[in-house]
Amino acid sequence: LHMGKTMKxxxxxxxxxxxxxYPPEFNVFSIYAExxxxxxxxxxxxxxxxxxxxxxxxxxLSWVHNxxxxxxxxxxxxxxxxxxxxxxxxxPSSLSKELEKKYLDSEEITVxxxxxxxLDKEIQRxxxxxxxEKLNGHFQSELLGIFVIQSMxxxxxxxxxxxxxxxxxLSQRLWKELPAFLRSYRDAFEDxxxxxxxxxYYKPILIANINNCWNFR
Numbered sequence: 001l002h003m004g005k006t007m008k009x010x011x012x013x014x015x016x017x018x019x020x021x022y023p024p025e026f027n028v029f030s031i032y033a034e035x036x037x038x039x040x041x042x043x044x045x046x047x048x049x050x051x052x053x054x055x056x057x058x059x060x061l062s063w064v065h066n067x068x069x070x071x072x073x074x075x076x077x078x079x080x081x082x083x084x085x086x087x088x089x090x091x092p093s094s095l096s097k098e099l100e101k102k103y104l105d106s107e108e109i110t111v112x113x114x115x116x117x118x119l120d121k122e123i124q125r126x127x128x129x130x131x132x133e134k135l136n137g138h139f140q141s142e143l144l145g146i147f148v149i150q151s152m153x154x155x156x157x158x159x160x161x162x163x164x165x166x167x168x169x170l171s172q173r174l175w176k177e178l179p180a181f182l183r184s185y186r187d188a189f190e191d192x193x194x195x196x197x198x199x200x201y202y203k204p205i206l207i208a209n210i211n212n213c214w215n216f217r
Contacts, residue, residue, distance in 0.1 A: 132208035
């Protein structure tokens with residue numbers, strides 16, 4: 001953040017006050033921009049090659065795909081001049097792809113674990129002597145029907161915020177995992193239907209789960 005802010009502010013000063021003090025052939029802005037970019041890129045590469053936590057990988061990828069090319073280099077005071085320089089990406093393509101894979105693997109595991117915990121909590125609820133919650137007057141499991149969809153959507157949204165390509169890749173991965181979750185849900189529900197017919201709230205629980213199916217569809 002400090003480097004980005006410094007680069008943006010200093011290059012703005014170069015555009016407004018320093019560039020016109022030199023002959024055009026000196027390409028003063030290009031020289032400044034390339035030096036700042038090269039230093040920024042070297043620091044990004046150094047960070048990318050070190051051990052990073054998941055949140056740090058996400059932040060670095062956000063800089064590579066989003067903040068740097070869009071927020072910084074498309075700034076109204078700098079865009080015209082920076083378009084002439086062609087600075088390139090903050091990270092080499094191979095290193096960026098490696099980080100993307102780490103992020104996608106981690107996000108996929110996070111979402112899957114979240115879904116598993118959610119289903120485990122739902123199964124535990126079925127065993128309690130408690131009536132299901134009502135949503136808009138209908139029995140429904142807010143935990144399962146809504147939380148599962150939100151977990152998947154949030155994961156996709158985070159990935160999409162990095163870049164469209166990363167978002168699409170995670171979407172494809174999650175859609176492959178969803179059938180396995182739904183099968184686990186179905187098997188658990190069938191087991192409940194078979195073994196819990198004397199449950200005090202057997203019928204409301206059945207209705208709640210049937211109503212969940214509409215959300216999943």
